[in-house]
Amino acid sequence: MTVDLAPLSSVTRMLFAVALKPLQGQRFQPTGFPSLGAATYQSPDGLSLLVESAQSMANRLETVVWDHAAEGPIAALAGISHVKVTRPDGSFLTDTILEAHRINSPYLLEGRKNQDFENELKMSLGSLGSGPVNRKVLAEVLLRYDVGSLLHGVFLAKKELAGGRLRVARALSAFVEADGVRVAASGGVKNDHVNPSGVTKDGFGNVPFARDEYVADKITLYVNLDLSQIRGYGLGPDVERLLILLALFKLRLLLDSDLRLRTACDLEPVSTEITAIRPAGFALPRRPELEADLRLAIEATKSRMEAKVAVFADEIRSGKAETAETGDGEDADGDQG
Numbered sequence: 001m002t003v004d005l006a007p008l009s010s011v012t013r014m015l016f017a018v019a020l021k022p023l024q025g026q027r028f029q030p031t032g033f034p035s036l037g038a039a040t041y042q043s044p045d046g047l048s049l050l051v052e053s054a055q056s057m058a059n060r061l062e063t064v065v066w067d068h069a070a071e072g073p074i075a076a077l078a079g080i081s082h083v084k085v086t087r088p089d090g091s092f093l094t095d096t097i098l099e100a101h102r103i104n105s106p107y108l109l110e111g112r113k114n115q116d117f118e119n120e121l122k123m124s125l126g127s128l129g130s131g132p133v134n135r136k137v138l139a140e141v142l143l144r145y146d147v148g149s150l151l152h153g154v155f156l157a158k159k160e161l162a163g164g165r166l167r168v169a170r171a172l173s174a175f176v177e178a179d180g181v182r183v184a185a186s187g188g189v190k191n192d193h194v195n196p197s198g199v200t201k202d203g204f205g206n207v208p209f210a211r212d213e214y215v216a217d218k219i220t221l222y223v224n225l226d227l228s229q230i231r232g233y234g235l236g237p238d239v240e241r242l243l244i245l246l247a248l249f250k251l252r253l254l255l256d257s258d259l260r261l262r263t264a265c266d267l268e269p270v271s272t273e274i275t276a277i278r279p280a281g282f283a284l285p286r287r288p289e290l291e292a293d294l295r296l297a298i299e300a301t302k303s304r305m306e307a308k309v310a311v312f313a314d315e316i317r318s319g320k321a322e323t324a325e326t327g328d329g330e331d332a333d334g335d336q337g
Helices: 054-063 116-124 135-145 148-152 227-232 237-256 287-304 319-326
Strands: 013-022 040-043 046-052 082-086 092-095 154-156 166-168 172-190 207-226 259-262 265-269 275-277 280-283 307-311
Touching (some): 013 275, 046 207, 054 148, 116 307, 135 148, 135 166, 207 237, 227 237, 237 287
Parallel strands (some): 082 307
Antiparallel strands (some): 013 207, 046 172, 154 166, 172 207, 259 265
C-alpha cells in the first residue's frame, strides 16, 4: 500500500482549503438561486460570495468517477456498489451515482409497474422498522447497494422504509466561496438581423440584456471529510480505508479535471501541490497512488458490495401533462399522488 493514512488516525476531520483562480482573465460567474440571484454576504474579508453550493459539489464529486461512454463507473472503481436503472428493453436510464438523491431516487422507489428493488430494500432494512435506528445495520445496507451514499449522504424519506426515518448526513462535503468580491457588470444583445424590431416575447427582434459577473481577491474550495462519521458506521477498518481513499480519489479527480462550473466560471487550482490544513501538512496523494490503493481496498471489501440493475417500467410523463390529465386532482392512490 502506497498511501499512508496513519496521520488521519488522530483527527476527527480532514480539512482542505484549496486556492482557485479563473483559468483566463479575472471574471467568473457564480451560482444563482431563483428569486435571489447570486448569494452575497458580508464577512470579515468584506463582501463574500457563494460560488458553488455543497449540493452542487456533491453531484460534481460523484460525476468525476462516471464514464458517460460506458454508462458506468470508471474502470478504477470496478466492483463498487451502485444501482443502474434501465428501461424494460435494457436501455440505460440513470444510476445512483448520477441521481441527486442517490439510492433515494424516484426511479428506484416510486415505480409502480416494477417494485423489485424497493421490495428488496425493504427486506434488507426490515429490522429497522421500529425502535431506534441501528446505524450500523443501515450503513451495512447502504454499503451493499450504494457506497456513495455513505460519503455523500442520503435521506430515505419513503414512509414504507422504516417510517421515513433513515438518513445519513454527508461525510464528504465541499463548497466554493470567494472573498473580497466586486461586481463586474456587463451585458450584450441577442441580435435578429432579419427583423430587429420583431416581437421579442415570441423570440424575434433584438433583445438587450445585462449580466453581473464578479472579480475577487481570493476564491477557495473548502473540503471537509468527517472521519468520525466514517468510523462511527462501525463497518471495520477495511471499509473505513475504502471510504477515505474513495473520498480522496474523488477530490483528486475533481482538481485534476476541468473545473468549469459554468460557461463563464472556469477555474483551476493556484498550485498543483494540495495540502490539508487538518491534519496540517497531509499532502493529497496523486492519482496513480490513490488508484492503486483504491483497487486493493475494493478487492478487500467486494464481498460486501453489489452492482445491481433495476428496471423502471413506468411511463415517463411530464408534470404538466399529468396535471392536465388528472384535472382537479386525485387522492393519494391516484396518478397525481
